[in-house]
Amino acid sequence: MTDQEFVxxxxxxxxxxxxxxxxxxxxxxxxxxxxxQQDNSPSxxxxxxxxxxxxxxxxxxxxSMAPVANILRIFQEDIKExxxxxxxxxxxxxxxxxxQTIEASLKSTQKTAVNASxxxxxxxxxxxxxxxxxxxxxxxxxxxxxxxxxVSEARPLCEGYRLAEKLSQMKIPTTLITDAQTGLxxxxxxxxxxxxxxxxxxxxxMNKAGxxxxxxxxxxxxxPLYVCSEKYKQLQPGSITPELEAMDGAELxxxxxxxxxxxxxxxxxxxxxxxxxWINEDGVVQVHxx
Amino acid sequence: MTDQEFVxxxxxxxxxxxxxxxxxxxxxxxxxxxxxQQDNSPSxxxxxxxxxxxxxxxxxxxxSMAPVANILRIFQEDIKExxxxxxxxxxxxxxxxxxQTIEASLKSTQKTAVNASxxxxxxxxxxxxxxxxxxxxxxxxxxxxxxxxxVSEARPLCEGYRLAEKLSQMKIPTTLITDAQTGLxxxxxxxxxxxxxxxxxxxxxMNKAGxxxxxxxxxxxxxPLYVCSEKYKQLQPGSITPELEAMDGAELxxxxxxxxxxxxxxxxxxxxxxxxxWINEDGVVQVHxx
Numbered sequence: 085m086t087d088q089e090f091v092x093x094x095x096x097x098x099x100x101x102x103x104x105x106x107x108x109x110x111x112x113x114x115x116x117x118x119x120x121q122q123d124n125s126p127s128x129x130x131x132x133x134x135x136x137x138x139x140x141x142x143x144x145x146x147x148s149m150a151p152v153a154n155i156l157r158i159f160q161e162d163i164k165e166x167x168x169x170x171x172x173x174x175x176x177x178x179x180x181x182x183x184q185t186i187e188a189s190l191k192s193t194q195k196t197a198v199n200a201s202x203x204x205x206x207x208x209x210x211x212x213x214x215x216x217x218x219x220x221x222x223x224x225x226x227x228x229x230x231x232x233x234x235v236s237e238a239r240p241l242c243e244g245y246r247l248a249e250k251l252s253q254m255k256i257p258t259t260l261i262t263d264a265q266t267g268l269x270x271x272x273x274x275x276x277x278x279x280x281x282x283x284x285x286x287x288x289x290m291n292k293a294g295x296x297x298x299x300x301x302x303x304x305x306x307x308p309l310y311v312c313s314e315k316y317k318q319l320q321p322g323s324i325t326p327e328l329e330a331m332d333g334a335e336l337x338x339x340x341x342x343x344x345x346x347x348x349x350x351x352x353x354x355x356x357x358x359x360x361x362w363i364n365e366d367g368v369v370q371v372h373x374x
Numbered sequence: 375m376t377d378q379e380f381v382x383x384x385x386x387x388x389x390x391x392x393x394x395x396x397x398x399x400x401x402x403x404x405x406x407x408x409x410x411q412q413d414n415s416p417s418x419x420x421x422x423x424x425x426x427x428x429x430x431x432x433x434x435x436x437x438s439m440a441p442v443a444n445i446l447r448i449f450q451e452d453i454k455e456x457x458x459x460x461x462x463x464x465x466x467x468x469x470x471x472x473x474q475t476i477e478a479s480l481k482s483t484q485k486t487a488v489n490a491s492x493x494x495x496x497x498x499x500x501x502x503x504x505x506x507x508x509x510x511x512x513x514x515x516x517x518x519x520x521x522x523x524x525v526s527e528a529r530p531l532c533e534g535y536r537l538a539e540k541l542s543q544m545k546i547p548t549t550l551i552t553d554a555q556t557g558l559x560x561x562x563x564x565x566x567x568x569x570x571x572x573x574x575x576x577x578x579x580m581n582k583a584g585x586x587x588x589x590x591x592x593x594x595x596x597x598p599l600y601v602c603s604e605k606y607k608q609l610q611p612g613s614i615t616p617e618l619e620a621m622d623g624a625e626l627x628x629x630x631x632x633x634x635x636x637x638x639x640x641x642x643x644x645x646x647x648x649x650x651x652w653i654n655e656d657g658v659v660q661v662h663x664x
Contacts, residue, residue, distance in 0.1 A: 251634065264553040336552060
C-alpha cells in the first residue's frame, strides 16, 4: 500500500460516520495487513518501523473510539517479537497476526451476541438506540423468539434507520421513533440494550449521543439497561477518557444564522450508576443491578 | 363565516404543527368573533346555539392542548348572559367578549414573560427546547442582558430552528443542537426554561416531546428547570389528562419498511417532581425547589 493510498484510507476512517468502533478497528487491522503485503522495505527493521508509524496514525484516527487504539496496540505488542525474523517471514507473520486479530474480534462480537440473546430469551420488547453491529447480531439470533424492538433514530445521521431496515428484513416488529420520543416509549420496553464505542475503567459508557438520555429515562421507569459490547472496548485503569469527537454542524441541515452555532458531538457518556449490567464474550457482568 | 369557511378553519387548526397552544386558542376565539360578525341567524337564541356548536368543535380540535378548550369554555361562560339581549346587541357583545379574551390572553403572556425575564436577570445561559411564544417574549426582554441560549431542535419538525432564527435577529449568542445532544450541553446551562401546552392539576407539564428528557438531564445535573406559562394553561382538579396527539409518522421522513411502524407523538409529560417552579403572570410558584 503506497503512502498515497494509506492517506486516503486514513481519511476514510476519520470521516466514516456510519461504522461502529469494532468495524473501524478491524478495518485498521486490514490496512496494517495490506501495508505488509505490498511493502518494499529493504529490512525487517524498516518494515516494522514503517508499519508502526502507520499503526500510530490509525490508532489516533478516532479519539472517541478507544477500541480502535486498543486493538491496534494488541497487534503492535504481538509483532514486537518479529524484529529478528527474516524480512519475508516477518511480513507474512504480520499479515497472519493482523488477520488472526480480526478473526478474534469477530468471534468476540459473535460470542457477545450469543450471550446477549440467551440472556434476553424471547417474548420481550427491547429498546435500543442508533446502530450497533453487536446489537444487530443479537437481534439476528433472536429473530425467531417473538421479540419486538423499539429504536430511536439517532440524529443527525439517523443510523437507527439502518437498524430498522435490517430488522424489517428479519420480520421483527419494530417501532421507529425520534430521539425526543424516547421518554414516551421507554415504558413499553422490558429491557434496554445498547452498544458501546468505549467502556471507561469505571464502567461508564461512551456511545452515540442520546444514550445517556435513554439511560435516564430507563432509570426513571425502572427498566434495566444492559450494555452489549466486547471486552476489548474497555479502557485500562488510569487511561485518559477519550475526547468526545465534534463533527461538522452542517450534518444537521439546520439554518445558517449569525450568532447561532450548530453543535454536532457524536458521543455522550452514560455514568455507570445508570447501567444495570455489561454483557460481553464471557457472560454478564452486573454493574448496578436494579 | 359560512359553514364551509368554518370547516376549513377548523381543519387548519387541527393540522397546524407550528403554533403553540396559546396562539391556537386565540385563533379559535377570532373564529368565534368572525362567526358572530357574519351571522344571519333570525334570533339571539339561534345565534348563540350556532356559536356554541362551533365553540364545541373548536374546543375538541386539539386534545393535547388544554388551553384551547379552557379559553373557549371561559368565553362560553361569558356569553351565557347574552341570551336575553336583542339579536344585534348580542352579536356585537359576543365579538367584543371574544376580542377582550384574546387581549387578556396576550396580556397574560406578556406579564408571564416579564416575570420570567426579571427572575432570570442577566449573564446567564438558558437551555430551552423547541419553540414557545412565551419563551420567545422572555428572550426578547432579555436580549440586552448578556444571556446565551442553548436550544434543542425538536424533531421531527424542528421548531427549535424557528426560535434560533428569532434569537439570531436579536443577536443573542445561541447554540443549536440535536435533541440527542441534550445530555451533552445541559451542564453548560445555568437554568432550563420551557413552555407548556398544558399544565396538569398536580403541576406535571405536557409539552413538546423531549421536554421530559431535558428535565431528567437537568435533574441529574442539578440545574433548575422552570416552566414559563400562563395560568389558564392549567387544568382544573379532577380533569381528565388530555390525550397525547399522535401525528403522521411520515413527518419523520424515515424509511417505509414492512414490520416497521414510525411513531410521531408530539407531546410528553414531565412529572412535577422534575419541575423546580412555574413562572406565570402572577409570579413564581415553587413546585419542587432544588
